[in-house]
Amino acid sequence: MQNRNISDIIEQYLKSILKESPSIEIKRSEIAQQFDCVPSQINYVIKTRFTVQNGYLVESKRGGGGYIRIEKVDLVDDAEYLNELIEYTGESITETDAFKVVQALYENHFLNRREANLILSTFNRNVLAFSDHEIEDIVRARILKSVINRLKCAD
The missing domain is CATH 3.30.56.130 (Transcriptional regulator CtsR, winged HTH domain)
Known part of the structure; x- marks a missing residue:
């Protein structure tokens, strides 16, 4: 201890x-x-x-x-959790914070490992490669919120 x-x-x-x-x-x-x-x-x-x-x-x-x-929260049945993740994401999110959100979705069985890795690959800094990091963070948030909204509809 x-x-x-x-x-x-x-x-x-x-x-x-x-x-x-x-x-x-x-x-x-x-x-x-x-x-x-x-x-x-x-x-x-x-x-x-x-x-x-x-x-x-x-x-x-x-x-x-x-x-x-x-x-x-009961993550399997709780759409409120996904709404909270959308709210947390906001209009802009860093690569580190976006990784944490995707990791949580994986750990709570919303995504499998392959899906999580595919999503992470779409918004890493090397892929987005904007000269303005604020724009990267905005685009990353839009991608992430789109993914989460799709999860809310998936069954």
Whole structure:
């Protein structure tokens, strides 16, 4: 356990709770107190480890009665997950972030290995090769959103 940092420990703790229940509601300050860390550490773990690409939906409500709700989505049946990936993609996406989205689609059985590799080959920097990287990111987002929309219709 010495080689693990506090973020890994918090992540493992939250995931262990999610194994028992499809969603959890936590208070940031209570979890921070439990692990003797600052509340921003909890934010960091949630923002980096419980992302849409990893199959989680996160909702937060600020204020005195505020909470953070983390839900593990049923990726096979949940079109909301694909909509979240489209929203995450936005109008522009880097090659690295697009790779993460395709990897998540593969890991969650929306794509097989061959399909994922074919998609990745369509929007890598060498293929797009625009002199303006912003245009590359826009074209990459359009390709990725088109793929995801097609997945929403496939059965």
